Amino acid sequence: MDNKLKSVYNPDDFNRIGHELIELLTNYLRDSTEGKMPVMNWKEPSDQLSYWKKFTDESNDPIELFKNLIDRSIHIHHPKYMGHQLCPPAPISALISLLGELINNGMAIYEMGPAATAIEKVIIDLIAKKIGYSNNGDGYITSGGTIGNLTALLAARQNAVKHDIWEDGLQDNLGVMVSAEAHYSVDRALRIMGFGAKGIIKVPVGEDFTIKTELLEEYYQKSIDNGIKVIAVVGSAPSTSTGMYDDLVALSSFSEKYNLWFHVDAAHGGGAIFSSKYRYLMKGAEKADSVVIDGHKMLMTPALLTFVMFKNKDVSYSTFSQKAQYLWEKNQDEEWFNMARRTIECTKLMMSIKFYAILITHGEDIFNLSVTHLYDLGKEFSALIKANSNLELALQPHSNIVCFRFKPEKVNVEELNAINSQIRNHILKDGDFYIVQTVIEDKVYLRTTLINPNTNSSTFEELIGLIETTGNRILIGS
Ligand SMILES: *Cc1c(COP(=O)(O)O)cnc(C)c1O
Numbered sequence: 001m002d003n004k005l006k007s008v009y010n011p012d013d014f015n016r017i018g019h020e021l022i023e024l025l026t027n028y029l030r031d032s033t034e035g036k037m038p039v040m041n042w043k044e045p046s047d048q049l050s051y052w053k054k055f056t057d058e059s060n061d062p063i064e065l066f067k068n069l070i071d072r073s074i075h076i077h078h079p080k081y082m083g084h085q086l087c088p089p090a091p092i093s094a095l096i097s098l099l100g101e102l103i104n105n106g107m108a109i110y111e112m113g114p115a116a117t118a119i120e121k122v123i124i125d126l127i128a129k130k131i132g133y134s135n136n137g138d139g140y141i142t143s144g145g146t147i148g149n150l151t152a153l154l155a156a157r158q159n160a161v162k163h164d165i166w167e168d169g170l171q172d173n174l175g176v177m178v179s180a181e182a183h184y185s186v187d188r189a190l191r192i193m194g195f196g197a198k199g200i201i202k203v204p205v206g207e208d209f210t211i212k213t214e215l216l217e218e219y220y221q222k223s224i225d226n227g228i229k230v231i232a233v234v235g236s237a238p239s240t241s242t243g244m245y246d247d248l249v250a251l252s253s254f255s256e257k258y259n260l261w262f263h264v265d266a267a268h269g270g271g272a273i274f275s276s277k278y279r280y281l282m283k284g285a286e287k288a289d290s291v292v293i294d295g296h297k298m299l300m301t302p303a304l305l306t307f308v309m310f311k312n313k314d315v316s317y318s319t320f321s322q323k324a325q326y327l328w329e330k331n332q333d334e335e336w337f338n339m340a341r342r343t344i345e346c347t348k349l350m351m352s353i354k355f356y357a358i359l360i361t362h363g364e365d366i367f368n369l370s371v372t373h374l375y376d377l378g379k380e381f382s383a384l385i386k387a388n389s390n391l392e393l394a395l396q397p398h399s400n401i402v403c404f405r406f407k408p409e410k411v412n413v414e415e416l417n418a419i420n421s422q423i424r425n426h427i428l429k430d431g432d433f434y435i436v437q438t439v440i441e442d443k444v445y446l447r448t449t450l451i452n453p454n455t456n457s458s459t460f461e462e463l464i465g466l467i468e469t470t471g472n473r474i475l476i477g478s
Contacts, residue, residue, distance in 0.1 A: 017062055017063065020063050020066075021063075021066055024063075024066055024067065024070070028070055028077075029077060029091060032075045032076075032077040032078045033077050033078070033079070033088075033454050034454075035078055035079050035080060035454075037075065037078070038075075038431035038432055039074065039075050039078040039080045039081050039431060039432065039433060039434045040074045040075065040428075040431045040434055041071060041072060041431060042428060042429045042430075042431050043072070048072065051072070055068065074434065076088045076089075076452075077452065077454075078434075078452070079452050079454040079455045079456070079459050080432060080433040080434065080455070080459060080462075080463070081434045081451070081452055082433065082434060082435050082448040082449060082450060082451070082452070082455060082459075082463070083434040083435050083436040083447075083448070083449060084436060084449060085240070085268050085297045085401070085449045085451060086296060086297065086303060086451070087296060087297060087298065087299075087300055087301075087451050087452075088451070088452050088453075089296070089300060089301055089302040089354075090300040090301070090357075090358045090361075090362070090366075092357045092358060092361045092362070093300065093301050093302055093354045093355070093357050093358050094302055095357070096353045096354060096356075096357035097302055097353075097354055099353070100116070100349065100350035100353050100354075103350075105350055106347040106348070107339050107340075107345075107347065107348045107349070107350060108339060108340035108345075108346045108347050108348065109338050109339070109340060110335075110337040110338055110339075112347075113339075113350060116350040116352050116353055117337050117339060117352075118337070119352045119353060119356045120140065120141055120339070120351075120352035121336055121337075122356070123141075123307075123352055123355055123356060123359070124138065124139050124140065124141070124307070124309070126359075126364075127139065127273075127293065127307050127309060128309060130273040130274060131273055131282070131285055131286055131288075131291055131309060132273075132285070132286030133286060133309070133311055134311075136311070136312060136313050137309060137310065137311055137312075137313065138309075138310055138312075138313035138316045138336075139307055139308050139309035139310050139316055140307075140308055140316065140339060140342050140343055141305060141306065141307060141308075141348075141351045141352055142306050142308050142343050142344065142345065142348070143304045143306065143344075143345060143348060143349070143351070144294070144303075144304045144306050145183070145185060145265070145267030145292055145294045145297075145306050146185040146188070146189075147306065147344055147345075148267065148292035148294075148306040148307075148308045149183070149185045149186050149189050149263075149265055149267070149292055150185075150188075150189040150192060150193075150344070151308050151319060151343070151344055152263050152290035152291075152292055152308055152310075153176065153186070153189045153190065153193060153232065153234075153263065154193065154319050154320075155261075155289075155290060155310065155315050155316075155318070155319040156176070156231055156232040156261035156263060156289065156290070157174065157193060157231060158315075158318060158319055158321075159231075159261055159289075159315065160174070160229070160231035160232070160261065161174075161231075166321075169194075170193075170194045172229050173198065173199065173227055173228050173229060174195055174199055174228070174229050174230075174231050175195065175198070175199040175200070175201050175223050175228035175229065175230045175231065176190055176195065176199065176200065176201065176230070176231060176232045176233070176234060177201045177203055177216065177219060177220065177223075177230060177232070177233045177234070177260075178200065178201065178202060178203065178211075178233070178234040179202070179203055179205055179210070179211035179234070179235070179236055179239065179246060180202045180203065180204050180205055180211075181205050181209055181210075181211075181236060181239040181241060181242065181244070182202075182234060182236050182239065182265065183236065183239070183240045183265060183267065185265075185267075186200075186234055186265060187200055198226075198228065199228065201219055201220075201223050201228070201230065203215050203216060203219050205239075207395075208244055208395060208396075209239060209241075209242045209244045209395060209440070210236075210239075210244050210245065210246045210247060211235070211236070211246045211247070211251070213247050213250040213251065213254065216233070216250075216251075216254045217254075220254075220258065230258070230260060231260060231261055232255070232260050232261035232262070232263055233251050233254060233255045233260050233261070233262050233263070234263045234264075234265055235247075235248050235251045235262070235263070235264045235265065235284075235288070236264075236265050237264050237265065237266035237268075237269050237270060237272075237281065237282060237285065238268060238269045238281075238398055238399050238401065240267075240268060240401075241401075241403075241438045241440065241447070242394065242395060242397075242401065242403055242438070242440065243268070243269070243378070243397050243398060243399040243400065243401025243402070243403075243449075244395070244397075244398050244399075245269060245281045245282075245398050245399070247284070248264060248282065248283060248284025248285055248287075248288070249283055249284035249287075250284075251284065252284045252287040252288065256287075261289045261290070262287065262288045262289050262290075263288060263289065263290045263291070263292075264282075264284075264285045264288040264290070264291045264292070265292055266282065266285065266291055266292060266293050267292050267293065267294040267297060267306070268294065268297045268298065268399070268401075269281065269282075269297075269298060269398075269399050270282065270285075270291060270292070270293030270294070270298070270307070271293065271297070271298030271299045271367060271370075271371045272298070272371055272375070272399075273285070273293075274299075274364070274367035274368045274371055275367075275368050275371040275372045275375065276368055276372070277372045277375070277376075278371060278372060278375050278399075281398060281399070286311075287311070288311060289310065289311050289312065289315070290308065290309065290310050290311070290315075291307075291308075291309045292306060292307065292308055292309070293306065293307040293309070294306050294307075295307070295351075295354065295355050297451075298370070298371050298374070298400075298451075299355065299358075299367055299370075300358055300366070300367070300370055301351075301354040301355050301358065302354060304349070304351065305351040305354050305355060313334075314334075316342055317334040317341065317342055319342065320341065320342065320343075320344075321341070370453060373453055374400040374450050374451060374453065375399055375400050377400060377450040377455060377456075378397045378398075378399055378400040378401070378402050378450055379397070380457060380460070381402050381448070381450060381460050382396060382397050382402050382404075384457075384460050384461070384464060385402070385404045385464070388464060388468075389408075389409070390406060390407065390408045390468055390471070391404050391405070391406060391407065391464065391467070392404060392405050392407040394440055394443075394445050400449055400450040400451060401447065401448070401449050401450075402447075402448050402449075402450065403438060403440065403445040403446070403447045403448075404445060404446055405420045405443065405444065405445045405446055406419060406420055406423055406446070406467055406468070406471040408471065408472075408475070411475065416443070416444070417442075417443060417444040418444075419471060419474055419475070420437065420444040420445065420446060421437060421444050422470075422474050423446065423467055423470050423471055423474065424436065424437040424446055426470050426474075427466065427467075427470065432466070433462075433463055433466060435447065435448050435463070436448075446467070448463075
């Protein structure tokens with residue numbers, strides 16, 4: 001073999017570079033969790049691109065690459081990272097991910113990932129139990145909530161359509177009922193499935209931004225009258241923008257009445273099944289035909305890891321099966337250990353180990369502690385916002401997603417959207433904090449997700465101070 005090629009796999013180089021990397025990441029973890037650096041070193045996209053073009057031409061040193069990569073990335077472990085829903089992963093989970101990347105078991109069939117496949121089964125059984133499924137619940141891990149929702153909705157379609165849809169294609173006008181506040185991945189999944197806009201039946205939300213369950217009947221009948229065969233109802237647990245949980249019990253009763261598939265998109269907040277204090281938010285999910293839960297949001301794993309869970313085990317085998325109906329009737333003995341028969345992916349990452357390492361190292365109760373703490377922070381932060389006359393809380397949060405805006409008395413309503421957008425933009429480029437924004441009923445709100453256990457009351461006070469000073473400065477300037 002060519003020496004250069006051989007050197008790629010040199011164990012001594014791996015050891016030397018690996019130790020330097022761990023050293024670097026240890027310091028990074030210390031500095032970022034203690035907030036001793038900006039949360040982000042903001043650069044315009046074109047500047048970032050020219051930097052990396054130059055780096056590509058000039059560098060051949062992996063350590064330099066590591067350092068620059070860290071320096072030019074957003075720091076999720078920073079207590080002032082309060083923006084999107086991605087969590088600061090438990091370091092043990094990152095360590096086992098490195099192991100997984102090196103041994104690179106592909107998971108499609110049993111012998112391409114024997115240990116990780118069995119571990120996946122252990123975890124799936126735990127999640128099924130936590131949801132409250134009977135012994136017949138089952139599922140698998142897939143790459144993200146977006147793919148998870150698509151998979152679950154494909155299962156719903158298989159269940160509803162009596163002809164062989166894999167063979168014949170879509171023949172009916174099918175529809176799914178979903179909250180107007182649902183994550184866009186639901187909309188996207190239905191369009192991928194060929195439902196078109198008419199098949200996405202958006203039910204309005206009430207003042208608390210959860211689906212108006214009293215409108216379900218009316219929207220259902222209207223769709224039927226328009227020639228749409230409604231096959232499923234989707235609940236958000238919670239919705240992404242405002243973090244509010246739909247009434248899953250009411251949705252479940254409604255879907256039972258009309259024999260519809262009930263899917264719960266719990267990508268963000270499904271982790272509440274572990275919280276003794278907040279588990280009530282997921283009540284009704286135990287009746288859902290399918291539930292999607294992201295590990296990389298509330299369950300401390302690096303991206304990606306998504307649980308796709310089914311109340312009926314047989315369904316988890318038939319989604320991608322050519323002869324779905326036949327399979328269900330026959331209820332044949334499935335091979336749980338051959339994963340690719342059930343997932344969109346053929347090769348997939350060893351995702352199970354990311355969750356399992358946390359479970360083994362820290363125990364199951366760590367998920368209770370983490371979810372409870374973060375949802376408690378949501379309450380604490382919203383109380384501070386409510387008490388401040390310059391700020392307006394969008395709504396009392398259910399979870400760790402808190403939306404509010406700068407709204408001093410003297411400012412006229414038309415200006416508020418522009419000011420709040422400018423505040424968010426200012427904070428992004430300043431790099432001390434990371435928050436995002438959302439639009440609720442045509443009003444621009446600042447949006448925070450309290451996803452970092454190191455965020456605390458002094459972080460909140462500092463952020464509020466920054467928003468007030470920035471807002472007032474914009475007011476004077478304009
Ligand atoms: C984040 C989110 C998704 C998408 O999940 P990804 O893992 O980012 O693909 C879907 N639905 C809801 C409610 C979410 O919060």
